[in-house]
Amino acid sequence: MNNNSVFVYSEQQLSYRFSDEHPFNHMRLQLTYELLKNLHAINDQQILQPRMATDQEIALIHDEAFIEAVKSAGEGTLSESIANNYGLGTEDTPIFAHMHEAAALLVGGTLTAVDAVMEGRAEHALHLGGGLHHGFRGKASGFCIYNDSSIAIEYMKQKYGARVLYIDTDAHHGDGVQWAFYDDPDVCTLSIHETGRYLFPGTGQVHEKGSGKGYGFSINIPVDAFTEDDSFLEVYETAFREVVDFFKPDVILTQNGADAHHYDPLTHLCSSMRTFQRIPKIAHELAHEYCNGKWIAVGGGGYDIWRVVPRAWSMLWLEMTGQTHKLTEPIPEAWLNKWQGQAENELPTSWLDSETAIPTIPRKPEIIKKNRMTLEKAVFHIRNERK
DSSP states (O other): OOOSEEEEOOGGGGGOBOOTTOSOBTHHHHHHHHHHHHTTOOOGGGEEOOOOOOHHHHTTTSOHHHHHHHHHHHTTOOOHHHHHHTTOSSSSSOOOTTHHHHHHHHHHHHHHHHHHHHTTSOSEEEETTOOOTTOBTTBOBTTBSSOHHHHHHHHHHHHHOOOEEEEEOSSSOOHHHHHHTTTOTTEEEEEEEEOTTTSTTOOOOTTOOOOGGGTTOEEEEEEOTTOBHHHHHHHHHHHHHHHHHHHOOSEEEEEOOOOOBTTOSSOOOBBOHHHHHHHHHHHHHHHHHHSTTOEEEEOOOOOOTTTTHHHHHHHHHHHHTTOGGGGGSOOOHHHHHHHTTTOSSOOOSSSSOOGGGSOOOTTHHHHHHHHHHHHHHHHHHHHHHHO
């Protein structure tokens, strides 16, 4: 087991919970942590407790008036009309008690991961509680109150003078992070997501390339609905390799939403677990090739919390720590026995999906062709500059 990696986790992070019916359920953190424990793939020395982010740190990205509104909302003292101005109290981002503290702990978890890597205490760090990429400067959006990734990037820039490459493979466009650094040449954002024609937030078109000095440093590859493993991975791997070589970052931050899987109830992509095995492998390889191993990974979306997220996020840790051989073992019986009674579906007993479980895509050749054209448009300027 590679001890150059840390895992940022605390059960307190489960307090980020909108309601029992809400699709965003951080019980998936506990499910993943216990799966890794039952697999004997993580030890207590590797676990770091997240700290609470300060108001000053949150204000690296968010307006102070918004932070105060979140605090008031969590104390039950914010009027409905003011709440709506800040994207709070909506169907996506309902108000819950102590929401500021819960959100600040997730931000602090990502900053804990950042400091461990940037101070050289770890090569890699994983914080699955983070990845809330839809939060804006003055507005909550899409299940996200504070945008931990944006805060972490600005924090790395200011504290460590780092050039940051942000890679987002969530099925939803990483809009909040993109817009926070749209004119910044020291931050490059690459988002590979389902096209916004069918899916929230509707942004992330190829022509969104950045502005001013940041032009060319926002890269979007909106893939077609029903994209499966081979096409998704072709786009991801090709784009990642071209972008990292073009940008030459000091550190790589990856957002690892697990909602591109065909089981996910909120999206229309058709990946299997093979995609989630490959995504971190490429990130790991390129972090060593370009950044002396500096790789910080956060979570993100993922709404099949039983069958998909624990396996996908465990694969991330197994790759990070050089333990992918454990994927040949069955899912531990102790984990299955503990959770099957609560699960909405039958839990998988193996790491990869059986071929029979993966749907057949009628328009597959057409989708592959379309995605290749989108990839070409997205990285055309990079290829031209490097000629």
